Amino acid sequence: MNKWKAIRKAFIRVFILVVFILAFLALGSASARPPEMFGTVRGIVHDPRHRPVEDARITLRKAESGWNQETLTDAEGKFSFDAVPAGDYTLRVEKDGFQSVETSIPVASGSALIHHFALEVGAVTQRVEVSAAAGPIDTESATTQSAVSRQEIARAPGASRTNSLQLITDFVPGAYVVHDQLHVRGGHQVSWLVDGVPVPNANIAGNVGPQFDPKDIETVEIQRGGLSADYGDRTYAAFNVITRSGFERNREGELVASLGSYNETNDQLSFGDHTSRFAYYASVNANRTDLGLETPVSQVVHDLGSGVGGFLSLIFNATPTDQLRLATSVRGDHFQIPDSADPGDPAREILRKQQFTPEELHAIGCELYTYFPNGIGQSKLPWPRIHKILNTPGTGRNWNSVTKMLEIAENLEAS
Numbered sequence: 001m002n003k004w005k006a007i008r009k010a011f012i013r014v015f016i017l018v019v020f021i022l023a024f025l026a027l028g029s030a031s032a033r034p035p036e037m038f039g040t041v042r043g044i045v046h047d048p049r050h051r052p053v054e055d056a057r058i059t060l061r062k063a064e065s066g067w068n069q070e071t072l073t074d075a076e077g078k079f080s081f082d083a084v085p086a087g088d089y090t091l092r093v094e095k096d097g098f099q100s101v102e103t104s105i106p107v108a109s110g111s112a113l114i115h116h117f118a119l120e121v122g123a124v125t126q127r128v129e130v131s132a133a134a135g136p137i138d139t140e141s142a143t144t145q146s147a148v149s150r151q152e153i154a155r156a157p158g159a160s161r162t163n164s165l166q167l168i169t170d171f172v173p174g175a176y177v178v179h180d181q182l183h184v185r186g187g188h189q190v191s192w193l194v195d196g197v198p199v200p201n202a203n204i205a206g207n208v209g210p211q212f213d214p215k216d217i218e219t220v221e222i223q224r225g226g227l228s229a230d231y232g233d234r235t236y237a238a239f240n241v242i243t244r245s246g247f248e249r250n251r252e253g254e255l256v257a258s259l260g261s262y263n264e265t266n267d268q269l270s271f272g273d274h275t276s277r278f279a280y281y282a283s284v285n286a287n288r289t290d291l292g293l294e295t296p297v298s299q300v301v302h303d304l305g306s307g308v309g310g311f312l313s314l315i316f317n318a319t320p321t322d323q324l325r326l327a328t329s330v331r332g333d334h335f336q337i338p339d340s341a342d343p344g345d346p347a348r349e350i351l352r353k354q355q356f357t358p359e360e361l362h363a364i365g366c367e368l369y370t371y372f373p374n375g376i377g378q379s380k381l382p383w384p385r386i387h388k389i390l391n392t393p394g395t396g397r398n399w400n401s402v403t404k405m406l407e408i409a410e411n412l413e414a415s
Contacts, residue, residue: 039107041081043115044276045073045093050247052077052320053119056095060105062087075320078276093117114276116247144224146172150244153214160214161266162287162307163333167214168239172222175237184224184237191238194327211331213285215256215268216311218244243313243327246272246279262300264289281313295338298393307333342366343390351389356381368394 041060045053058079061068073079084107093101099122105115148171153159159166165182169175174185181188192199194212221240249272256268270283285308292305309331316324348363359381360371368390372379387393 038083039086039110040112041084041089041091041105041107041115042112043079043091043117045077045079045095045117045119046247047098047119048121049242050118050245050279050315050317051323052317053095053098054320056093056098056119059092059094060084061090061092076276076317077320091115093119095119098122116274118247144226146222148172148220148222150218153217162213162215162285162309163305164214167217167220168222172224172237174224187236189236193238193240194329195243195325196240197327211309211329212241213268213283213309213311215270215285216244216283216329218242243311244270244272244281245313245315246274246281247315249273249279249281262290264291277317279313279315282311284308284310292335293338299341300338301341302336302339304336305334307331339366341392343392347390347392351386354386354389361386363390366392370396 043058045056045058047053052073052075054073054075054077056073056077056079057070058073058081059068059070060081062085067085069081069084071079071081086107089105089107091103091105098119101117101119103115103117148167152171153167156166156170158164159170165177168182169177172184176183182190184190192212219242221242223238223240224236227235227238251273253269253271256270257265258267259265264287266285266287268283268285270281272279272281274280286306288304288306290304291300292303295301295303309329312326312328314324314326318324342365343363351361351363354361358373359379361381362369370381
């Protein structure tokens with residue numbers, strides 16, 4: 001009897017142990033079961049000036065089902081969708097006054113990427129009919145305004161070249177370059193601004209514009225005629241250069257290289273990156289050409305032009321309404337003074353043996369010195385024969401003019 005009691009107790013103990021083991025295994029398998037696949041969709045919405053857009057409507061819709069959620073951006077332009085099942089989604093951003101943006105977003109388990117959306121200014125979507133007599137003038141503004149985008153500059157041949165003003169002359173009516181000076185509506189008194197900040201330029205005859213590499217420009221805002229008092233120091237035009245920023249880059253770099261006639265090249269290396277509030281953009285550029293300045297003759301001799309430059313842009317959104325910007329630029333250019341071709345020693349020797357009495361001719365280097373004892377008006381020098389010997393075109397200056405220009409140059413150097 002005692003034997004059966006011992007067997008029963010042992011059986012009960014084994015049974016209880018087996019139950020505990022099965023419960024433990026069941027609990028372990030339940031805890032090891034893979035969790036539900038969820039992710040997070042976050043983002044920031046900003047305008048073309050990289051200012052946050054508040055109360056933009058964000059719609060997240062699953063591609064293969066009717067699942068969708070909506071939310072609004074906060075004062076910093078941020079939004080977030082939590083516990084989003086993994087899969088492919090379509091996200092749409094809408095805000096009055098801006099063009100809507102729609103993009104496909106894949107959501108993976110545990111993902112929480114931050115997406116950036118730049119809203120472009122859109123056309124007016126509301127229609128309002130107003131009936132009134134037309135006024136004789138525009139009472140709002142008499143200023144003619146226009147803008148040139150980076151895409152337009154890139155598409156226009158030659159407009160993206162360093163030290164080029166074609167980005168202005170190709171797109172601004174009434175703009176042209178005379179004597180290396182930009183003229184608009186007949187005058188060269190123009191203002192240049194960088195991100196709305198005027199560039200000090202006391203010399204109204206100097207061109208600030210070529211100092212900006214067109215490849216660093218996002219947009220150029222142009223105002224002509226009827227300028228406000230903010231631009232009162234320049235009466236013909238104002239150019240506001242909106243520079244590129246790192247908000248358009250995600251740890252990206254870009255290399256631009258070219259080669260053209262006269263060994264001309266315009267190269268640039270740029271890179272940039274950003275976070276939700278901070279962005280940087282930096283670039284270095286170099287250019288060179290064998291045709292730097294306008295030559296006095298048809299031949300291109302001693303006319304090298306070259307330059308190097310750099311640009312840096314830092315942007316920090318301190319608050320939804322405060323933004324700190326730093327834009328710096330440095331540039332150096334070198335130009336050779338064009339010269340005429342050297343006729344050569346054999347041509348000079350042939351000319352030395354010619355007789356042109358009473359005039360005297362002396363060819364020294366690339367200069368031809370001529371003496372007219374009876375005045376140039378009574379000279380009978382055979383210029384066609386002289387030109388055939390030297391086979392080099394040229395231009396003449398009176399000796400008094402040469403000595404006067406030398407005196408002016410020496411006075412400038414001494415001062």
